[in-house]
Amino acid sequence: MIELKPSGFEPYPALLAHQASISQAGVAFGATCSFVGTLRDFNEGVTVSDMYLEHYPGMTEKFLARIADEARQHWNLVDLLLIHRVGAISPGEAIVLIAVWSVHRGDAFDACRYLIEQLKSRAPFWKRETLPGGSHRWVSANTDGYRGGSGQSGMDSAEGILA
Amino acid sequence: MIELKPSGFEPYPALLAHQASISQAGVAFGATCSFVGTLRDFNEGVTVSDMYLEHYPGMTEKFLARIADEARQHWNLVDLLLIHRVGAISPGEAIVLIAVWSVHRGDAFDACRYLIEQLKSRAPFWKRETLPGGSHRWVSANTDGYRGGSGQSGMDSAEGILA
Amino acid sequence: MLIQVLYFGSLREELGRAGESLAVPEGSRIIDAWHALNPDQPWPDNILCALNQDYVKSVALLHDGDELAFFPPVTGG
Amino acid sequence: MLIQVLYFGSLREELGRAGESLAVPEGSRIIDAWHALNPDQPWPDNILCALNQDYVKSVALLHDGDELAFFPPVTGG
Numbered sequence: 001m002i003e004l005k006p007s008g009f010e011p012y013p014a015l016l017a018h019q020a021s022i023s024q025a026g027v028a029f030g031a032t033c034s035f036v037g038t039l040r041d042f043n044e045g046v047t048v049s050d051m052y053l054e055h056y057p058g059m060t061e062k063f064l065a066r067i068a069d070e071a072r073q074h075w076n077l078v079d080l081l082l083i084h085r086v087g088a089i090s091p092g093e094a095i096v097l098i099a100v101w102s103v104h105r106g107d108a109f110d111a112c113r114y115l116i117e118q119l120k121s122r123a124p125f126w127k128r129e130t131l132p133g134g135s136h137r138w139v140s141a142n143t144d145g146y147r148g149g150s151g152q153s154g155m156d157s158a159e160g161i162l163a
Numbered sequence: 164m165i166e167l168k169p170s171g172f173e174p175y176p177a178l179l180a181h182q183a184s185i186s187q188a189g190v191a192f193g194a195t196c197s198f199v200g201t202l203r204d205f206n207e208g209v210t211v212s213d214m215y216l217e218h219y220p221g222m223t224e225k226f227l228a229r230i231a232d233e234a235r236q237h238w239n240l241v242d243l244l245l246i247h248r249v250g251a252i253s254p255g256e257a258i259v260l261i262a263v264w265s266v267h268r269g270d271a272f273d274a275c276r277y278l279i280e281q282l283k284s285r286a287p288f289w290k291r292e293t294l295p296g297g298s299h300r301w302v303s304a305n306t307d308g309y310r311g312g313s314g315q316s317g318m319d320s321a322e323g324i325l326a
Numbered sequence: 327m328l329i330q331v332l333y334f335g336s337l338r339e340e341l342g343r344a345g346e347s348l349a350v351p352e353g354s355r356i357i358d359a360w361h362a363l364n365p366d367q368p369w370p371d372n373i374l375c376a377l378n379q380d381y382v383k384s385v386a387l388l389h390d391g392d393e394l395a396f397f398p399p400v401t402g403g
Numbered sequence: 404m405l406i407q408v409l410y411f412g413s414l415r416e417e418l419g420r421a422g423e424s425l426a427v428p429e430g431s432r433i434i435d436a437w438h439a440l441n442p443d444q445p446w447p448d449n450i451l452c453a454l455n456q457d458y459v460k461s462v463a464l465l466h467d468g469d470e471l472a473f474f475p476p477v478t479g480g
Binding site for chain 4: 200216217218219221222225226247258259279282283284285286287288289290291301302303304305
């Protein structure tokens with residue numbers, strides 16, 4: 001199931017509610033991998049205010065449905081759940097939940113990672129950050145999701161607010 | 164935090180309780196990756212009865228603490244939680260929860276995957292499956308966590324019960 | 327041919343427009359539509375294009391009734 | 404030297420013993436302790452050994468007071 005949420009949601013209760021619907025016919029899954037992206041309230045010592053998540057109505061849903069189909073075709077999955085916020089979001093709130101259920105752990109892990117990487121690099125969402133003075137700036141780009149070390153690439157300061 | 168649980172536990176409430184303790188000083192994490200292993204109630208059409216999880220008191224705790232330390236040294240983590248059942252376990256119950264919090268998603272994903280792979284291949288736990296007639300058999304080996312396809316290796320039938 | 331054009335994110339804000347209609351001759355490509363709509367703006371670095379809600383390259387041909395979108399690198403998740 | 408020996412999982416069940424003490428001469432290795440305790444059992448395929456709760460190879464030297472464990476491949480998680 002794929003859902004765009006215009007207001008706050010609790011990722012783990014949402015995961016459990018979806019899992020209950022999977023489990024009704026018996027416990028068919030042995031592995032669940034989930035990812036939650038959360039808006040931090042601090043970035044390098046600066047308090048982060050609200051964020052606004054713009055999206056492209058129609059294309060965003062289409063793109064998320066496509067990557068979900070790709071994941072289902074590529075791995076042996078029991079089910080998946082993808083919830084993404086749109087609109088105004090406050091520090092501490094969940095931005096995205098991806099949960100993948102499978103029989104064996106490799107499929108759940110790999111599909112979950114695939115979905116978040118595709119979403120981060122290609123799904124039409126744009127984050128606009130509210131600065132302390134009330135002005136705003138657009139987050140310029142997502143990165144590979146690492147900071148420093150291990151030969152991973154760095155990232156610009158605006159992106160550093162989010163995972 | 165690392166915990167061996169002699170009775171059932173609810174993985175996502177446990178995750179949330181731990182997350183609340185992390186968040187008390189502000190939302191320092193942007194990414195959470197979690198894995199839950201669940202005992203299935205069906206394996207290739209055969210109803211699975213209870214499982215017993217034996218462990219090596221002392222060494223199990225020591226081993227889990229070591230892989231947690233390794234994960235903290237290798238990746239930039241905010242915190243991690245690892246809960247594993249011991250003793251009698253019923254279908255539908257969680258066997259293991261691994262949750263990893265980090266600033267950036269790559270660290271949480273990679274550390275979570277590292278922990279479950281190390282745990283599956285090296286942590287001193289042994290599963291004894293109760294068969295429908297009341298007799299039992301030992302699960303012979305864990306695998307790489309995939310079934311068929313994608314050039315992944317297969318697994319024996321006893322292992323197929325669990326992710 | 328008439329197409330519908332949409333702008334998102336910082337690009338929408340920089341241009342001061344969320345979208346507009348455009349009449350283009352047969353054989354027009356995406357980059358031609360950009361220049362017709364924004365004659366004083368060079369083709370932006372890193373701009374992304376979607377035609378009828380699928381990613382395409384700037385050389386893609388336009389057809390009557392197309393929905394064309396321009397936007398900066400995405401930052402969801 | 405006196406060591407403590409433990410067995411786990413299917414191996415414990417096959418041997419019918421969870422553990423025992425063993426006196427070994429100086430210079431004994433893990434594999435020597437196995438043969439002393441199980442004279443009619445060949446060294447099992449895939450057996451794992453831990454000495455004082457750390458994985459070691461079968462050629463590891465024993466010391467007085469050691470805790471030695473034998474067990475089959477692990478199946479947790």
